[in-house]
Amino acid sequence: MKPIQVGLLGIGTVGSGTFQVLRRNQEEIKRRAGRGIEITMVADLDTARAKAVVGEGVQVVADARAVIANPEIDIVVELIGGYGIARQLVLEAIAAGKHVVTANKALLAVHGTEIFAAAHAKGVMVAFEAAVAGGIPIIKALREGLTANSIQWIAGIINGTTNFILSEMRDKGLDFATVLKEAQRLGYAEADPTFDIEGVDAAHKVTLMSAIAFGIPVQFDRAHVEGITKLAAQDIKYAEQLGYRIKLLGVTRRVAQGVELRVHPALVPSKRLLANVEGAMNAVVVHGDAVGTTLYYGKGAGSEPTASAVIADLVDIARLHTADAAHRVPHLAFHPDAMSDLKIVPMAEVVTSYYLRLRVADEAGVLAKVTGLLASAGISIDAVLQREADEVGGEGSTQTDLIILTHDTREGTLDDAMAQLQALPTVLAPIVRIRKEELS
Numbered sequence: 001m002k003p004i005q006v007g008l009l010g011i012g013t014v015g016s017g018t019f020q021v022l023r024r025n026q027e028e029i030k031r032r033a034g035r036g037i038e039i040t041m042v043a044d045l046d047t048a049r050a051k052a053v054v055g056e057g058v059q060v061v062a063d064a065r066a067v068i069a070n071p072e073i074d075i076v077v078e079l080i081g082g083y084g085i086a087r088q089l090v091l092e093a094i095a096a097g098k099h100v101v102t103a104n105k106a107l108l109a110v111h112g113t114e115i116f117a118a119a120h121a122k123g124v125m126v127a128f129e130a131a132v133a134g135g136i137p138i139i140k141a142l143r144e145g146l147t148a149n150s151i152q153w154i155a156g157i158i159n160g161t162t163n164f165i166l167s168e169m170r171d172k173g174l175d176f177a178t179v180l181k182e183a184q185r186l187g188y189a190e191a192d193p194t195f196d197i198e199g200v201d202a203a204h205k206v207t208l209m210s211a212i213a214f215g216i217p218v219q220f221d222r223a224h225v226e227g228i229t230k231l232a233a234q235d236i237k238y239a240e241q242l243g244y245r246i247k248l249l250g251v252t253r254r255v256a257q258g259v260e261l262r263v264h265p266a267l268v269p270s271k272r273l274l275a276n277v278e279g280a281m282n283a284v285v286v287h288g289d290a291v292g293t294t295l296y297y298g299k300g301a302g303s304e305p306t307a308s309a310v311i312a313d314l315v316d317i318a319r320l321h322t323a324d325a326a327h328r329v330p331h332l333a334f335h336p337d338a339m340s341d342l343k344i345v346p347m348a349e350v351v352t353s354y355y356l357r358l359r360v361a362d363e364a365g366v367l368a369k370v371t372g373l374l375a376s377a378g379i380s381i382d383a384v385l386q387r388e389a390d391e392v393g394g395e396g397s398t399q400t401d402l403i404i405l406t407h408d409t410r411e412g413t414l415d416d417a418m419a420q421l422q423a424l425p426t427v428l429a430p431i432v433r434i435r436k437e438e439l440s
């Protein structure tokens with residue numbers, strides 16, 4: 001059979017990796033796909049660099065629309081990124097009857113509903129394994145491997161930049177700003193790291209996983225998003241003394257009122273495998289009612305790991321594109337007419353446990369006052385750690401850090417209790433609150 005023809009829009013890090021892996025493993029990939037998969041056209045503004053990557057025999061153009069307009073191209077791979085021109089080009093490719101493969105989590109998390117509807121109407125596939133956790137086949141696992149399950153929850157370390165920064169902060173006892181600079185110097189963090197460090201990238205990814213897990217529309221605008229910029233080195237240290245590590249988690253959970261969808265730093269028990277995912281690695285834990293807890297670990301970014309996911313999608317399309325569209329795996333795992341209308345739960349209704357750090361006057365009755373106030377709010381305490389005053393503020397200090405771990409409580413209840421604690425004259429600085437996920 002004639003090889004399936006692929007056009008790349010953008011040949012940067014991931015595009016180059018895709019080209020190289022396809023070429024290197026072409027015979028094996030052909031034996032799996034049942035036909036060859038060939039990149040025959042590439043669009044990139046930097047045509048000289050693109051030509052240097054692909055060599056002779058591949059048409060290189062500056063205009064992405066020339067790829068979409070080429071009737072020989074069966075699959076368009078969008079590797080431009082962002083919500084702007086990428087959205088236009090993806091919609092145009094779909095309108096032209098092309099299948100689309102994309103690594104663009106931002107695009108799908110924000111405009112997924114429009115894009116999947118257009119693809120469904122046109123009978124083409126939009127595949128996006130590379131959009132979540134790079135080389136880890138988590139979309140395939142959720143959409144197909146775990147299809148028997150009622151999925152209960154997903155918790156993932158799905159941003160390598162922030163996991164690298166947190167690992168360095170813990171290992172070296174350094175503060176966030178120092179480690180960020182080092183991460184930028186080493187190329188682990190972008191020059192503008194905002195999307196990574198503010199949790200936006202992780203929120204795009206957990207939004208996509210949530211949609212697939214629960215059969216709900218992609219709703220990035222409903223996600224709760226908190227990054228790691230405010231994390232202090234001392235909280236990482238106190239957490240460790242209490243048997244926890246702090247990780248930036250993407251969490252989505254099925255609860256009675258709907259679905260939780262949130263990204264924030266969280267204490268994770270050190271004994272959990274997820275707590276031991278270090279450096280720029282990614283990992284996702286999925287709990288299904290039948291299978292129990294499963295864990296997926298690997299590289300969440302990088303040229304060939306991401307190419308691995310892009311090519312898996314190309315193989316899927318090569319196998320399925322002649323199948324009746326109704327017999328393909330639905331984009332979001334559930335058939336479009338069988339989606340759920342489960343609501344995203346507001347954070348005030350989320351039930352979880354908490355780490356609190358209070359800077360308090362080191363005097364009689366302070367601990368009793370704080371714990372008494374929590375007790376009267378119905379918040380149960382799991383553990384208390386009080387540092388010696390001189391460990392915190394030097395000898396003769398009249399202040400100390402009081403660390404409290406709570407049992408599960410409603411976030412709205414905790415917010416109210418924190419406001420009361422903050423108003424106590426013996427609480428001397430803004431209270432630090434970090435959520436805690438036992439993942440049991």
Ligand code: HSE
Pocket residue numbers: 158159160161162196201300301
């Ligand atoms: N910037 C992402 C990360 C990789 O740090 O994991 C691409 O999503």
